Amino acid sequence: MKGIAAQLCGITRRFGSTRAVDDLDLTIEAGTIVALLGPNGAGKTTTISIMLGLARADAGTVTVFGESAADAVRAGRVAAMLQDGGFVPGSTVRDMIELAGALYPRPIDTDRALSTAGVRDLANRRVDRLSAGEAQGVRVAFALAGDPDLLVLDEPTTAMDVAARQQFWTAIRGNADDHHTVLFSTHQLHEADTAADRIVVLAAGRIVADGPPAQIRAAAGVDPSATLDAAFLALTTDVPAVDGPSTTTQETAK
């Protein structure tokens, strides 16, 4: 047992009458790669935002390495690649990654971060002159530069081409081998299948399956040789969205 990287207990978050996250319990062990899957609107991004201290839960508690999410971020133990995180014009890729390194207490070398993310050739390019896939690679380097204990990636391979995607997963696996923890959300299920130690499937803000890929297939009742897509569809279709405050009253703050 290597310890706990992040723990969410009874997390609930409502937007109007919709429960984006509904009484969610999730423990992420240190040193593992965990994939967070779910259809659009399942609560993946909300869960990630709460885990990073960007959003507040209406009920429940979050701890990251034993402290609050905001404190863990402030201590430089967490880095994230956000779906809506962007860069600003006027800076070069190198400036960006040097800044990321300087903000964290134990950064890796800028060139190493650039090479690991496969964007070393872009070091002197301005960030406003990158293609979408290249910018995604720079975001990876930005997240890796601080050498965080927990790396949170929200749909990281969007817009990456096949080569960039392979490079990315090689980098992430290498990162996890150094006892780092990685949590990522994705719609590319084959990536979760090959990269993750554990898959958590969300639907309508709740966990509908949790375990290694083989266990996910078993939970869905599909053939072990079937694609994860089949298991995913079996698990996430016909999960009713929980609307309104009338359905449950369990969300007592812990």
Place this chain on the structure above:
Amino acid sequence: MMRAYLRFERRRLVRDPRLMFFSVIGPVVTYLIFSGWSADDRLEGVAAPLAVMIGLAGYGAVAGVLMVGSAVSQERAAGWLHQLRVTPLPPGQVVAVKALLGSITAIPPVVAVGTAASIQRHVELSAGRWIAVLLLMWAARCRSPYSGSPSGTACPRRSPCRSIS
């Protein structure tokens, strides 16, 4: 940490040609063209070349501050401030750096227009008065980044104050 962010922002600002154009070159060229037209007039009891100098230096200083202010709203829209929030850099330091840069951008236009005025129109002031002009311009202009940037940076991303930041 804050020093690294300041260095990063300073490099960005220097690379931005719009800042130089709107806050330094624009006011200086305007001064060179228009100060001669009313050279013998007095405006509010002050010789026109001097009055126009003060006006255009103030304009340049405001332009510089506004450039930094509008950059904050761009950064919000691009998701950069959101990205910074998941780094150890405290939001207060982001605001402090923006305010500092905003107030510093008020200085070059005042110096540039003042230099143009003294060369072209032989505007002469005592050293104390030049310093007073510079300090007053700086003090007057740096009010806005200190009051504007914090609200622009600290507000939640989709709050109503986004439109006025």
